[in-house]
Amino acid sequence: AIARGKIRLQQETLNLIARNQIAKGNVFATACIAGIQAAKQTAHLIPLCHTLSLGQVTVDIVASKDGAEVKCTAQTVAQTGVEMEALVGVTVALLTIYDMCKAVDKDMIVSDVHLLEKTKNAVATVGDRRSEKTPRS
Numbered sequence: 001a002i003a004r005g006k007i008r009l010q011q012e013t014l015n016l017i018a019r020n021q022i023a024k025g026n027v028f029a030t031a032c033i034a035g036i037q038a039a040k041q042t043a044h045l046i047p048l049c050h051t052l053s054l055g056q057v058t059v060d061i062v063a064s065k066d067g068a069e070v071k072c073t074a075q076t077v078a079q080t081g082v083e084m085e086a087l088v089g090v091t092v093a094l095l096t097i098y099d100m101c102k103a104v105d106k107d108m109i110v111s112d113v114h115l116l117e118k119t120k121n122a123v124a125t126v127g128d129r130r131s132e133k134t135p136r137s
Helices: 011-018 027-040 083-101
Strands: 002-008 054-064 067-076 109-120 123-126 129-132
Touching: 002 083, 011 054, 011 083, 027 054, 027 067, 027 083, 054 083, 067 083, 083 109
Parallel strands: none
Antiparallel strands: 002 067, 002 109, 054 067, 109 123, 123 129
16 A cells, blocks of 8 residues: 655755754654554554554655655555555654654644555555556565
């Protein structure tokens, strides 16, 4: 499953992040770790969510002119989907950026958290469209 979200940041905040001058440390690296940890703890955070063994979780953060976009990809060999893990991962990564930058940016906005893709039985669902996916070996 792949989830994505955005955070709007002031240009000066982006400059501080790029120069690694945020007091709490390396913002994007910390947010990546937080997102991965959160995805692995999803069953503890959301009642009735299945405990899953995740084969892989990645969090990618890309700065843009008005903020950053976070993408979390979660994979498992289990029979159930991992969309909640991907959504939790992206949300916690965004909240980590917010927390680390709140002292210097009072206008941040977290937005557009959504599921981009859910893969199950070699069929990917993207929004309301279905497309064939080649299973990875």
